Amino acid sequence: MNILRLAGDMTHLISVIVLLLKIHSIKSCAGISLKTQELYALVFVSRYLNIFTDFISLYNTIMKLIFLGTSFSIVWYMRYHKIVRRSYDKDQDTFRHYFLVLPCLILALLINERFTFKEIMWTFSLYLEAVAILPQLVLLQRTKNTDNLTVQYIFLLGAYRALYILNWIYRYFTEPDYLHWITWISGLVQTILYGDFFYYYFLSWKNNVKLQLPA
């Protein structure tokens, strides 16, 4: 495993820790989209169907378990925790997330590396992950007072896929037969969706002011 891939995984892991820290410490999920969190839980379930069938490494298995466990616990907190759920911006978080699920599933059935159940679910998870941030970005734009942890969480989540792109470029040049168009294009789309956010993130960082996306 190369350093870029490790950096990507760690950024992903830290993003989840930041979100859980926010939920645990201030017992609030204000500004966090439950729609996006549910989509991530679905992404991990569909992608990690191979967790018990294909052993890759201990690192790989542990990380999969962490991502599965944390994504479901975040959804649980936002839906059922008696204090946390009160801070959920339900009226603002109106993105119709199921409109993303069906097109991704159809696309996975049409465009995949191999027509097997596991492979289609894997491909579906890539397509869905690429667009799963959309409800969160919409909510961010609607929220007037976004706290710093939410902004950092979104930034880290975007940075993770950007680092993965560098990892794919590295692997392409160092490994024979490493060619995965579906993964690459999905990852690229995912990163591009963050373009606007990244732009305003750096602007707010440079000018040392609170991030607010223009309506």
Next chain:
Amino acid sequence: EAHSSSHDEL
């Protein structure tokens, strides 16, 4: 069945 080389990623 051998896994595809992209499947060692997370």
